[in-house]
Amino acid sequence: MGPPADLAALPKAELHIHLEGAVRPATLEEFSSRAGLTVPRSYDSLETFVEAFGVAWPSMSSPGDYGRMMREYCEDAARVGVRYAEVTMMTIGRPFDCLTTALEAVSKQSDVEVRIIADIPRILPMEVAWAVLDSVQGVPEVIGLGLGGIEVGYPPELFEDVFAKARQGGLRSIPHAGEDAGPESVRGALDALGAERIQHGIRAVEEPALVRELAERKIHLAVCPTSNLRLGVLNSLAEHPLRELWAAGVQISVNTDDPGFFGCDLVGEYEIAGRLLDLDRSGYARLASNAIDGSFAPEELKRMIRVEIETWEKSAGPASG
Ligand SMILES: [Zn+2]
Numbered sequence: 001m002g003p004p005a006d007l008a009a010l011p012k013a014e015l016h017i018h019l020e021g022a023v024r025p026a027t028l029e030e031f032s033s034r035a036g037l038t039v040p041r042s043y044d045s046l047e048t049f050v051e052a053f054g055v056a057w058p059s060m061s062s063p064g065d066y067g068r069m070m071r072e073y074c075e076d077a078a079r080v081g082v083r084y085a086e087v088t089m090m091t092i093g094r095p096f097d098c099l100t101t102a103l104e105a106v107s108k109q110s111d112v113e114v115r116i117i118a119d120i121p122r123i124l125p126m127e128v129a130w131a132v133l134d135s136v137q138g139v140p141e142v143i144g145l146g147l148g149g150i151e152v153g154y155p156p157e158l159f160e161d162v163f164a165k166a167r168q169g170g171l172r173s174i175p176h177a178g179e180d181a182g183p184e185s186v187r188g189a190l191d192a193l194g195a196e197r198i199q200h201g202i203r204a205v206e207e208p209a210l211v212r213e214l215a216e217r218k219i220h221l222a223v224c225p226t227s228n229l230r231l232g233v234l235n236s237l238a239e240h241p242l243r244e245l246w247a248a249g250v251q252i253s254v255n256t257d258d259p260g261f262f263g264c265d266l267v268g269e270y271e272i273a274g275r276l277l278d279l280d281r282s283g284y285a286r287l288a289s290n291a292i293d294g295s296f297a298p299e300e301l302k303r304m305i306r307v308e309i310e311t312w313e314k315s316a317g318p319a320s321g
Contacts, residue, residue, distance in 0.1 A: 019259025144172035220294030253291035
């Protein structure tokens with residue numbers, strides 16, 4: 001059985017998406033040639049991707065660039081059924097106007113409701129982590145603090161104090177873990193950072209007790225299959241641990257991570273999950289509901305989108321579905 005033909009119309013939440021990684025390839029080309037930069041197009045590991053991203057990043061520098069990236073993201077997201085997105089943004093090294101201009105772009109459209117996760121790049125000095133937190137405190141649209149980049153050598157424990165302060169201030173703890181480092185990184189994210197959701201987290205599968213704990217505590221994993229494949233976390237999608245995690249009752253969603261760089265979209269990620277998990281129409285609806293459960297959307301919006309998902313599930317869909 002193929003995926004439903006109306007999968008793009010299934011209302012979705014996207015929980016793991018980086019604004020700077022969602023930049024359309026043509027837009028990035030424009031930005032980088034303006035800056036006289038050549039962004040490497042091939043990467044096969046987190047390290048080589050972080051290098052390529054490091055070349056691209058300085059070219060997306062003005063509030064206008066950020067407004068455009070957010071507007072284009074919302075257009076692209078609406079096309080694949082995204083109703084709500086928690087967009088990770090690098091606020092550091094940017095004028096504060098980049099954030100406000102991006103938020104203005106969100107407010108000018110009504111298709112996608114957006115909240116922001118402020119990203120701490122692990123490999124930068126600790127002052128940067130504190131500066132990220134300072135820069136976003138009190139901005140209502142910023143709902144959480146993220147932690148991204150190379151895990152090996154930069155364990156969660158280093159960031160314990162920053163996350164403690166962020167949580168005291170009402171921000172959610174949403175670090176990346178369990179991508180290029182193993183279960184100890186996921187464990188550290190839970191214990192040292194009080195993680196309420198984990199971006200990736202798939203290598204938790206290497207420790208059965210940890211998988212059980214994630215399921216019991218309903219810690220959501222925002223998984224990105226194509227990203228995992230492109231960055232060499234897996235050799236093939238067939239070996240993706242999505243199936244084990246789903247079977248163990250861990251709450252998971254699928255997401256695109258950096259679609260502008262990986263050439264993926266959210267419908268494609270749902271199709272990958274559909275093949276791995278052998279989903280029927282109700283299964284796809286359950287996967288979409290899972291993402292709502294794992295989000296920090298306002299309760300009223302969650303209720304509304306759940307109703308929309310149910311309506312999609314009950315509709316027969318196009319005849320070819
Ligand atoms: Zn990510």
